[in-house]
Amino acid sequence: MSANAVKSRDFHRLSSVWNIIFNCIAGGFAILCIFPFLFVVLISFTDEGSLARDGYQLIPAKWSLEAYKYVFGSGDTLLRSYGVTIAVTVIGTLVSLLLISLYAYAISRKSFKYRNFFAFFAFFTMLFNGGLVPTYIIVTQLLGLKDSIWALVLPLAVNAFYIMILRTFYITSVPDALIESAKIDGAGEFRTFLRIVLPLSLPGLATIGLFSTLGYWNDWFNALLYIDNPNLVPLQSMLMRIETSMQFIMQNSQNSSLSLEAMRSMPQDTSRMAMVVLATGPIIFAYPFFQRYFIQGLTIGAVKE
Template identity: 85%
Template sequence: MSTLVKKQRDFHKLSKTWNVLFNLFAGIFAFLCVFPFIFVVIISFTDEGVLARDGYSLFPAKWSLSAYRYVFESGDMLLRSYGVTILVTLLGTLLSLLFISFYAYAISRKSFRYRNFFAFFAFFTMLFNGGLVPTYIIVTQFLGLKDTIWALVMPLAVNAFYIMILRTFYSTSVPDALIESGKIDGAGEFRIFLTLVLPLSLPGLATIALFSTLGYWNDWFNALLYIDDPNLVPLQSMLMRIETSMQFIMQNSTNSSLSLEALRSMPQDTSRMAMVVLATGPIIFAYPFFQRYFIQGLTVGAVKE
């Protein structure tokens, strides 16, 4: 019997050679995932003239900060756009977690009488919507949110797909025995959710928080529709406006008052890469914090028998 158990343990144990090969494969795959962003960072620090002459290179002949200098020439507007984006992302993510977690928990409970109706109500919005014009009229005229922070927050606050994901997580990961034990102890629905369900839901909530954060951080379309105040323009929309202005100058260089030398020195390609770095850098550094909660939430909570 002991020999059989030992053979089973040896079968599930990788040899040193296979362990090295799998680690090497994982390392190469991780490098291929990270390499494009590293290459974009290198290009953003490359001199525009060297880039036009030699093309893209991992080791450019001349480094330059002209691309970032050109982007930051907008002065306080870029920093203000960063502040608006950070505020919208934090506020929107918190509201999304609040609305989606409550909604998904309600339709995941079999004791809720109208769970099928509200589940279908959320699912129906994934198939059909009112269209752009009715949405614009509701946001600007009916709700009066034009040129406010809430015009950037509320349209993305509730996502039916995220509701379905979290509902499935509640149904499969939160045992009914845990909720029944809370009811036996005299706890209400709200207290059961906060003290019993919420600690078990950290992996699902962290996933939804990451999705919502990415959605708010990368959103520029709502700003294009609802924001005319330059003090409320988010980062993505501001970078798009800088890019549009630069393209307009280059396409109309013959009618421009700028000199030919100034037009040639304009960091057209490198500034695009600098914008990518400025737009994606903060969210890349924020991802490890969500990853920590993925791992931590897996071991929280248990049902005692």
């Protein structure tokens, strides 16, 4: 074995002491990332009176479920909004993956005559857009999607940035020789895409799928614009309306003794934390399904030595 090989092996080998130190550092960073959310969960289960008296504490002096009772006080409305958000997230993510993967694959192939035009067309939308008013007119009047679940799905279905990421992944990770061999065997474009390209593109698709899932789950603005039907209000918009109602009661509490009494019995700070838990908790469980491919997908286009 050469001297350089021995030095390289010794350089990459860590002693048990340094291994423990680096593991402790990594664990500390992990705790710093997780602690804010855990602290929000603890505050949401804190009694409002003890929170106002003692402030924010790691271990609450008195536990309470009043915040969640207040948020769930709308009856089945909140559960319905959960159902709408889950449906929009699942349908939107599937539609988004379908459209983005096909578009990115087309502009990644050198044999496609108009690849430069459609690549520029997607890139141009990253710099300029038609504006809010024209978009509203197209969605509501031209497409007639107002008070429709598709008004929450289609505006976010295609993202030019995701197209560019997936195009780069196709170019760097899918060998042209495989596609050419499939064509020699008589496979068409769609069969080649389904049988060869997609199985090799799972890391990129998982990354784009996670980004799309987060986008649909956290979207509230499209519901504010296009949804008036209370049965189609998603979770984020519903929580925003609850927050708005709380602020209205607080701002007008001095004008009415009834409003003052309602404000005193209303868990203000803890209910806000409960909304954060309800809004972010379920989407956290989606990450393990993408974790297997997520790191590899983030290194799309990385330079290899």
